[in-house]
Amino acid sequence: MHKFLLIVKELENLIDNHTFKEGDKLPSIRVLANQYKVNKSTVIRALNDLERRHIVYSVDKSGYYVVKSTMIPNYEEEGAIDFATSSPDSRIFPYLDFQHCVNKAIDTYKQDLFIYGTPQGLPSLLNIMQKQLANYQVFTKVHNLFVVSGIQQALSILTALPFPNGKRKILIEQPGYHLFIEHLMTYHVPVIGIKRTSRGIDLGELEEIFKTEDIKFFYTMPRFHNPLGCSYSTEEKKKIVALAHKYDVYIVEDDYLADLEHDTKADPIYAYDDKSRVIYLKSYSKVIFPGLRIGIAVIPDILLSVFTQYKRIQDIDSSMLSQGALEIYLKSSMFDRHKQKIKSFYDQRSQLLHAALEQQFIQNGDLFTFDATVKFSLHTYIKLNDTIPANEVIRRLKRKSIWIEPIDKHYLPSFPKDNLLKLNVSLARMDGIEHGVGVLINEIRQTAAAGHSKFP
Known part of the structure; x- marks a missing residue:
């Protein structure tokens, strides 16, 4: 790394960590x-870089100072600790870049950005995305790529369009992505859930569902699952693909946090397919900013025509201006x-949360369990003793200005819910994580001591 970049990175970290x-x-x-x-x-070169991005400012004959931000969330001003919000931290959005x-x-x-484009996307951006996807072991042709207005749009289209297998039901992990669950419920789409834990899913149950149910596609987050934070093993990914081929089921893979992966050997499910069964989706919301509303979908040849038709009807094309800007951003x-x-x-933040949970588990293992393998994910969870009601713990924590969101919306209404507390670190203050976990565990113990029953 160049010396000036090292200085930039270290000064940024010192500012981020207060x-x-x-x-x-x-x-x-x-x-x-x-x-x-x-x-x-x-x-001076490093400081000029920070100043150009409004992180520091210079005062003549005085020196450089940290910029005062106008975007500090209210919860920080109030001293609260936010374990609920999963949105990216606005303080690290690349505004100026x-x-x-x-x-x-x-x-x-020029004018090309201000007219309608094509349903597939800006051709020059698609070429850049094809090369970038190869870094994630997603090797595809440009004609299989579609720019979409966020992963939610791709899921909406895939849910609506007919698949070659002629099947109707969607299979989703439980717990799972709450906005997709809400979409399925709103449009009365036939859906089945399969339980997922830190140990993955029961592949025997998956095969039975594929064999006996009318499954159109299986929607999964193999990497950094939301809200659990865990990932599938290579062997699990290979078996899921094999079962999909055996029982004529498609896989919709949501790889929304691919850019945060540490394990260079951790490939997506798509890498184990022959490009015929797995539909690969990737978002830029978490790594750049949500308002960009651009994602990428890799569509198998057999679905190209119908996907193009449905996307054209839904929005003609995605924002050409955003696409042009993203192209320049990606290739720089x-x-x-x-x-x-x-x-x-x-x-x-993830490692601080993991360390705090690990320490508390040593002392309070009778109250909860947690997935010790999740060290580098924005999401994780703890599983409470069945006699301790999660919603009562959340209510008590709110009085202490610690925000945790109920897990309920991550489940289908009819699916049995585990007694979980989900924890996100996207907006959790560095200097509040350890304290927040300590208060959390104390409130769990207080709830248990009060004799609350999980069931009214």
Whole structure:
């Protein structure tokens, strides 16, 4: 890594972790040059990069200071700890980099961005995405790629269109992605659930469902499952693909957090298919920002024509301006730099949460269990002793300004719910995670001592 990039990264981390707080003065150029054993011009280059992105500002003859943010969420101002929100932290959105890309896109494409495009997407962006997807072991042709307005749009289209197997029901993991569950319920789509835990799913049960039920496709989050945080093993992925081929079922793979993966050998389910059964979906919401509303769908040849038709009817095309800006962002060094930054940002929080849960489990293992394998995910959970009602714990925590969201919406209404508390670290303050977990466990113990029954 270049010296100036190392300085940029370390100063950003110190600011993110509140070592340098808003309004604080940074060490002088001379001090930083001595600290990093570089010349002053390298330090100035790093500080100019931070200033260009409005992270620091300079005062003539005084030095550099941390910018005061106007985007601090209210829960931080109130001292609350948010384990509920799964949205990305707005403080690390690449505002200025992406603003540059938008301006560059307008200059580059001019009027092309302000007319209707094609249902498939901006051709130059598709070429970039094809090359990028190869980094995730998703090897596909450009004609199989579709830009979609977020993963939700792709799921909506796939749910509505007829599949070659002529089947009607959707199979989803339980718990699972709550917005897709809401979509299925709203449109009265026939749906079946299969239980997923930290140990995965029962492959015998999966085979029985594939064999006996009218399953159109199986929707799954193999990597960093929401809300559990766990991932399938390579062997599980291979067996799921084999069962899909054996029983004429399609797989819809939601790989929304692929950019946060640490294991270079962890390939998606798509990598074990022959490109005929697995529909691969990837989002840019978590790694860039949700308002971008751009995702990518890899569609098998046999579904290309009908997917094109349904997408054209639904929205003609996705935002051409967003697509043009994303293309410039992806092919520049900005995306890779931001990806490393956001991975480091979330890793620190994930590891703090894991360590805090591990320590509490040693002392309070009679109250809860947790998945010790989940160390680098935005999502995780704890499973309460069956005599302790999760909703009562959540109610008590709210009085202590610790926010946890009920797990209920992640289940189909008719599916048996586990006694879980889901925990997200996207917006949890670094300096509040350990304290928040301590209060959480104390409230669990207080609830247990009060003799609450899980069932009224």
